[in-house]
Amino acid sequence: MNTDLDNNELLVIKFGGAYLCDKSKYQTLNDSNIDSFIEIIKHLVKGRFKLIVLHGAGSFGHHDAKKYKITSGFNKGEYQSDVGICKTRQSVLKLNALLISRLNSECINAVSVSPFDSWLTQDNKVIQDNCRHLELLLSMDIIPILHGDVCLDTKIGCTIISGDILIQTICEKLRPKRAIFITDVNGVYNLPPSSHPNAKLLSFIHLNENGDILNEQEQQQQQQFVHKQDSCDVTGGMEAKIKSAKTIASLYSVDTLIIGGTHHEIIQSQNLIQNVLSLERGTILSTKQL
Numbered sequence: 001m002n003t004d005l006d007n008n009e010l011l012v013i014k015f016g017g018a019y020l021c022d023k024s025k026y027q028t029l030n031d032s033n034i035d036s037f038i039e040i041i042k043h044l045v046k047g048r049f050k051l052i053v054l055h056g057a058g059s060f061g062h063h064d065a066k067k068y069k070i071t072s073g074f075n076k077g078e079y080q081s082d083v084g085i086c087k088t089r090q091s092v093l094k095l096n097a098l099l100i101s102r103l104n105s106e107c108i109n110a111v112s113v114s115p116f117d118s119w120l121t122q123d124n125k126v127i128q129d130n131c132r133h134l135e136l137l138l139s140m141d142i143i144p145i146l147h148g149d150v151c152l153d154t155k156i157g158c159t160i161i162s163g164d165i166l167i168q169t170i171c172e173k174l175r176p177k178r179a180i181f182i183t184d185v186n187g188v189y190n191l192p193p194s195s196h197p198n199a200k201l202l203s204f205i206h207l208n209e210n211g212d213i214l215n216e217q218e219q220q221q222q223q224q225f226v227h228k229q230d231s232c233d234v235t236g237g238m239e240a241k242i243k244s245a246k247t248i249a250s251l252y253s254v255d256t257l258i259i260g261g262t263h264h265e266i267i268q269s270q271n272l273i274q275n276v277l278s279l280e281r282g283t284i285l286s287t288k289q290l
């Protein structure tokens with residue numbers, strides 16, 4: 001079967017758990033943002049983009065993973081990791097099944113491609129992925145839906161693999177036109193926006209090939225970008241997202257956008273980058289001078 005991809009049509013898009021859920025309340029959805037999730041995907045499909053979609057776990061996963069210390073590795077006696085693995089997976093699969101059933105009911109062909117069965121890490125480094133499955137599904141016009149998940153680890157037994165890490169490997173292997181992170185804030189701010197009402201949105205983070213920030217002001221502010229999250233999160237929050245976005249943009253030369261899910265019109269537009277810059281909504285990370 002011919003699976004040659006026109007990478008110019010491929011978007012890899014991660015919907016954050018903070019956007020889809022209320023992260024502070026166990027297994028609680030954000031219903032209006034789930035409606036928007038469906039609308040955004042519908043429009044992108046209509047716009048003839050090929051899509052790989054990922055979603056975070058939000059309050060369907062982080063709470064269980066934290067309680068059973070899944071990121072500390074397998075320890076049945078001390079952490080009850082055996083119980084924790086089952087509970088965490090049950091939680092995140094609940095969210096995944098719900099999103100897919102909503103998509104399917106809108107006649108969007110989307111299937112679950114859980115990382116748990118096919119990805120492996122060694123001491124938290126990815127050593128096996130399912131990108132070949134993703135390519136085959138794309139050639140069949142089926143949208144693969146991945147999610148942050150429990151991952152078996154050949155050294156420590158088990159860990160959590162975030163959607164922010166999955167998207168890195170996917171971009172490395174499939175080199176899409178663009179990677180998009182959708183979350184509950186407008187983009188990356190110079191200061192944590194929840195505790196700094198006057199924080200400034202950074203529209204463009206210019207990087208060199210090593211992932212170093214080139215714009216002077218943004219470089220100076222780098223240390224202040226993030227703070228410890230208030231919400232329940234085991235995968236590093238915004239800090240991990242910025243790190244992942246920097247890797248994707250610099251090492252794999254894929255222009256990357258971090259944006260709030262309320263900006264539908266921008267996410268769906270063909271002229272995405274220009275709109276983000278001119279309307280000052282969202283943050284673009286790129287090695288090019290845009």
Ligand SMILES: Nc1ncnc2c1ncn2[C@@H]1O[C@H](COP(=O)(O)OP(=O)(O)OP(=O)(O)O)[C@@H](O)[C@H]1O
Pocket residue numbers: 015016017018019055056057058059163182183184185187188189190191192193194224225226227229231233235236237238241
């Ligand atoms: N400098 C910053 N710029 C933007 N957001 C920030 C910054 N520092 C901290 N944050 C916080 O990061 C949060 C989003 O990160 P988080 O990891 O929770 O998102 P997510 O990817 O949507 O969730 P999940 O990890 O469950 O998939 C925002 O709610 C925001 O308050």
Ligand SMILES: C=C(C)CCOP(=O)(O)O
Pocket residue numbers: 017055056057058060061062065088092147148149150160161162163164234235
């Ligand atoms: C906590 C679990 C199960 C996955 C976390 O994935 P993320 O929300 O994408 O960071």
